[in-house]
Amino acid sequence: MKLELGNCRIIKADEMNLAVEQYKLVPQSKNPKFRHDGEKYNWIHIGYYANIHQALKKIVDAELVESDSKVPADLIAKLNELYSAIKEIKIPTGLEVH
Numbered sequence: 001m002k003l004e005l006g007n008c009r010i011i012k013a014d015e016m017n018l019a020v021e022q023y024k025l026v027p028q029s030k031n032p033k034f035r036h037d038g039e040k041y042n043w044i045h046i047g048y049y050a051n052i053h054q055a056l057k058k059i060v061d062a063e064l065v066e067s068d069s070k071v072p073a074d075l076i077a078k079l080n081e082l083y084s085a086i087k088e089i090k091i092p093t094g095l096e097v098h
Helices: 052-067 073-089
Strands: 004-005 008-012 018-025 040-050
Touching: 004 052, 004 073, 008 052, 018 052, 040 052, 052 073
Parallel strands: none
Antiparallel strands: 004 008, 008 018, 018 040
16 A cells, blocks of 8 residues: 655555655666666655654655755745645555554
């Protein structure tokens, strides 16, 4: 099961944890054997969380950092956008942890 919001997603890692991942540009490796051509994007692990509320809070934090905005009005607009998207979320069965 997974739940996507912006360029982040929440997946059920195990019976006790949810994992948050963000779709980001993979940095080039310093080792020439592992270098890739062009830009490569992949899901990067952010962290494990005990419940959906903690995971959503981390996604909001990650999306605000990703916006790179320093203007308070832009940050407030981004927060309102994220909160309205969160209100519309229907949590899939099986994503809850106990």
